[in-house]
Amino acid sequence: MLLFSALYIQVQGQEISYYGDIKPIVDRQCVSCHRAGEVGPMPLTSYEEVSAYGRMIQYVTTSKLMPPWYADPSYAHYSNERVLSETEIKKISNWVSSGMVTGKEPDVPIIPIENHQDRIERKPDLVISMSEAFEQYGVYLDQYQVFILPTDLAEDTWIEGIEFVPGNKKIVRFASVSVEPSDKFDSLDRWDPRYGYFSFGGLGKTPEEPFWYTWSPQQETSFMTDGTARLLPKRSNLLLHIHYGPTGRPQKDSSVIQLYFAPPAPVQRLMTAPLINPYVITGDSLFIPPDVKKVFHASYMLPYDIELSDLTPQANLLCRSWEVYAKLPDKATPQKLLKIKEWNVNWKQTYHLETPVVLPKGTVIHALAHYDNTLDNPCNPSEKPVPFAWGAHLFSEMFFVHFGFRAVVSPTPDVRICMAPVVSDSSLEVLLKLDKTYIAEILISNASGNASAMLEARRFQKGSHKINVPIGSIPYGNYTMTVKDKSGKILAEQLFVKMREYGL
Template structure:
């Protein structure tokens, strides 16, 4: 990770040397901050580039942008920012963070022309971001039981957490929103729901709530260390896809009747993965979960399957990547029933290089699912389609991942490269995984017309 940052900085630095930031050479149209650039930045950058957010510096004022002219031009022309690894020429999703060619060109010309401010009285008002929730007033807020201490050792932290709660009665829930406390450091959260039978677990609030992923031998072991089981050692019910978070992400709001959960009186939000970025000073986090109640029992709760590691079909060939090789692996799954796909999530670790998934329909047609031309371990979004995608029974979902285990991969956890493999049950980032996770519903006539866009 750190190596990668250096290499990015080096490229940026050399760019600054060669193409000095705001030199003036005339092009016909005058690009100005007030007229052209501020709207692009406010719409595409400011969510993450403001006080306390993950972006690390502000992109709000003219000064913020003009003092980094060359850098802005570099990160946008290279499509490093805004972060959106999915190839928008292949398939589209809601909340896409992608600049148009015109926008990229405007930024580049603005920088080349000298970063003019234009009519400063005309700069549009910066966007206002709601505090606490992007969705409204939550009915219930569940916080991490204990404040988590993050050491100032400059290392990434990957953890499993159990976030227990107790409520007066079983309650239907429409959506759960992650509200990071330490917004600079919380880099991602993937959460599931544990529902305890009231009598099977005396005290959900007690027990261990945090496990360090690099320290667990396998998944089962981790679950036990986290005190997930009932008092008799059996496991409570687990519901997938409760909620996910990355900087800048607001959970999708599915149409009435789609999705939703049932929170039992005793339960826990299970963070199967929470990642804190590196910090140089000792600090803390107590992330919270905003829970929004629903009037009705979920009619069509979400379902999920995955290809590859832990999946309905295995990775082919088995995921073993010898040193100094670039290898492609795939998984093919034939659908036993008609489904409507809502969301897809490609997952690989540090050796990931490219990802591709498409569906071969029984008619012979191909439907594009997702293509990632340059894998970025840090930005593993859950991509929600703009409308529900009907895939009929007999469709073959094909997913393939390319892994780069050479020294040219700046994220390679080993130097010199070593054999890296999928180890049964291991979630360590230095071991590998290949997964294509699909969130879906059994198909109903008309699903293909249902929009998943935010209203």
């Protein structure tokens, strides 16, 4: 190795040094997590700090454990990607092997990296804080807690910017925010005497919009573009699910969510829906017997054109890998969306596509996930494998891909549907908004589009109409609500998933 490094340096004609080569890489790819007060266990901000961990850094970079990023960069690219190039990995490795040369400190003073990017001039319109500090056990265990944060907004509100501000960046590993207008999560909160309630894989119940927003270390405030916004129904609760990483001493956290309102409608709704879920698994159900390795395949055909911006896979400890792709109706080669070769439950992530992709109506989204319930799986929580069924806790499994998307429709439609993307009750509330009077019919159709039921057909006056749709008797799964005029022309559509109450 040493010989090779010496050769490499000679071939390059110059020495690899900390200041010349390594510091720029570490500053860009590591320091945002590896500095005082951040999630990384040690700072990597100076020659002394970096060289003290030289061999370990060589190991974690060549084995691709650091920076933590689990999507395969040869499959698809994302705007929030954290990957080192092969050249960078080689440079670090050769630098360590050749004795970690310091190099010449640049004359220009090195601008310290700010602790907080204060680039946002705009003040948030609504700041929602955890009502108490949560104290995490200091016993080197990961912890997953859900906090119910009421918003008290009297009107449905469009949100164009969301910021999660972790209270304690040393321990907050991942945060997701889901939306639920009712108080149904309070019963889960009651059984945990501490602030919030413990829940490992999901929230324990099904909210109306899961994964409305997610945060992972290094993430900045995200503003939606092109007149898109997320809907926050009036008086909603935000369900903040935080994964706290292990620490040796008890640590406190009090995190905050900041919201920036969008100008009033019309806006394009950006929403998140678990389009890949256990109901669309092909020829099987989410059950993994002991000592069995299983691959689940699921598919779903899009009922209308969407622009897909991000994906969030969700699974527990038996899951080993994911592959998600889309087959477009007029293309032979599939559109690759996400490949995770080694699923790691402790590095959950939303994958924001480098550029959003338009998936036309008729596109079939496919997902494959591999689960290993044998002892070959080092993450198997049981010493003697037990059966795993669908659930949110440690000894159960999940199979979801949540898609963040907007419908591709004309910019000022006359008719708009507003409803939850996920429904778990026996009735579904639909808000229909019309800019002029229509004789219209409302239909509900299943995922394959071959079974549809007429719900209402009548004259709808210009204005807003609230319609309660009974859905108690339809099976669980993916559906589309469609509004047509009397000639059969589609005026508005929205897909939704009917899911059991304890599904997410």
